[in-house]
Amino acid sequence: MRFFTIIMGFLLAFIPIVNAAPDIDAIRKSVPNITTQTLKAELAKNENMYLIDVRTIRETNIVGGTIKAKRNIIMPRGWLELRIEDEIKDKNAPIVVYCGTNRRSPMAVQTLIRMGYTNVRNYSGGYSAWLKAGLPITTRDAAPMSFLYSKPIKVADRVWSSIGETSPSTYENTGHNNNLSFVIGDDAVMVFNGGGSFLLASALHKEIKKITNKPVKYLVYENGQGHASLGGSYWKQLGVQIIAHEDAAHKIKEDKDRILDSARRRLKDKFFNTEMIMPDVTFSEKKVLDLGGIKVILQMLGAAHSPGDIMAWMPEQKVVISGDLAFHERMLPVFEDTQTGEWVKTWDKFEALNPKIIIPGHGGPTDMATVTKYTKDYLVFMRSKIGKIIESGGELGDAYKIDQSAYEHLDTYELLYLRNAARIFQAMEFE
Ligand SMILES: [Zn+2]
Structure with a gap:
């Protein structure tokens, strides 16, 4: 035979x-x-x-x-x-x-x-x-055998993060273009960000299970964008409680069809099982999660990159998962609903927390000085240049000519620098 x-x-x-x-x-x-x-x-x-x-x-x-x-x-x-x-x-x-x-x-x-x-x-x-x-x-992918772009790394005691590719979401990265973090308590695990697809969230869960046997109880959306929320479809099936800011919930409702359409086009077969899931619980200023042995403060410090931007602050360890409030390896994006003036003000409250380690929305863990340089300082720089252009009766074309070369080495610079100039100009005309 x-x-x-x-x-x-x-x-x-x-x-x-x-x-x-x-x-x-x-x-x-x-x-x-x-x-x-x-x-x-x-x-x-x-x-x-x-x-x-x-x-x-x-x-x-x-x-x-x-x-x-x-x-x-x-x-x-x-x-x-x-x-x-x-x-x-x-x-x-x-x-x-x-x-x-x-x-x-x-x-x-x-x-x-x-x-x-x-x-x-x-x-x-x-x-x-x-x-x-x-x-x-x-090298396109640090974890080729997983849908994750890279496997989780230990950032601090109890705090882990799986760092996404600092580029737009693509078929190749399965939507893993932002950081998916988790905090392990004695009783429960909190996951910060659903990620850009069902498959991605399930790949993250696989890694979490290798590190701890504590159950995932909470999923937090950093804001209302696709890479924060699409993976909610995986966690929802497991009965995990999903938490977001009320403005993020609003934004999800508003943008749902557009986000799903573009994810479906990008991810093709990897869109498998992905849906847009509304949060179970929303809050407006602060929500404290006791995971057992560690407290996580979810908070909204003020308007910044997009509606409902929140962070997870762990005061005892001085670690913050800042979400899209802080950027450093890639160029920050200015969207139509980004409030650059408010973002600068929110930054001061963020700095006052005095965190030692920052896990930003995108790119590896870093410190306050680095994210300040590429987030607040960039915003202040662009706003002051554009403010002068507007004052002297200049036009959009002048905003395009601003020399942003100090930021040229950042990932996604090419994609975003002109769009940022235009959006800041258009918003500041009405300030
Ligand atoms: Zn982001």
Whole structure:
């Protein structure tokens, strides 16, 4: 029986190869190719050209990375037909495709040409040649075997955080683009942030269970945004009590359809089971959770980045999970409902708590001086520049010209700096 299975397995494995193997050599010769040196030179001239790494995410993680470029997209070859048109709408955009060993990429180039893309080339050296040449690479995911972008780290006694990617939410990061923290008491665990999807919340729970056997009793939404609340769909099923500020609850009600739509588009199959869950309990100023041996003060200090921004303050340990009140590794975003003037005032109350460790909304744990530099100081800088422009009768165009280069190294700078200038200008015109 065993022998028979082996023979059958052998035959089954062999037959499709004989029948369907494409003539890779012929395909390689038929597509336009690009060398390492040319690719490097062209990227230096045009950082907006697209690179598509057609290996799987798992592969890129196992070999330690992918090419570092502004528009490098990891999209396994089998997904191209289904997904590429969402990512690259302009059929004439310059695109370079690569893989590891120049087998899949020529076929992917062929596919893209067939789909009507006019400027597609194959990087035949692939990731291995790029790596050998010592050119810049990046690792997309610190925890490749989990939906989490990175596994939880211990920040202080009883306090842990799973740090998200400091970029927008994407299919690859499963919506893990902000920090999902938890505090372990003698009786119960509090989770701070649902995360951007059901799967993400369930992956976090898996990690929590490895660290403690105490039950998760509370889930707190830092505000009314998707990355705070979408994972609530997982915790709700377990009967966990969900807590948020009343303004966040309001915002969720208002934005629900928009948030769900965009998450569904981004996450595709990873949107699985995700719903928008309203908080069970809301508060306006303060709510204290006794987890047993540790007290967590949930509080609203004032308006800041978005309606209902709250923090979790642990006074005995001087640790604060600040949520989106504080930024440092990535550029802070100004939304239509962001109140930059109030944010600066709220900051003073935040500073007065005198926390030793801050777990911000995004990026690793840090201290007060660092978040002050990239949050309050940035806001004060932009408001004073824009205030002067408005005073002297200047226009929106002048706000775009403000030199923000001191913040250029921050993640998401490119995406946000002009939008921030515009939004602050438009809001300050009416102040
Ligand atoms: Zn955020």
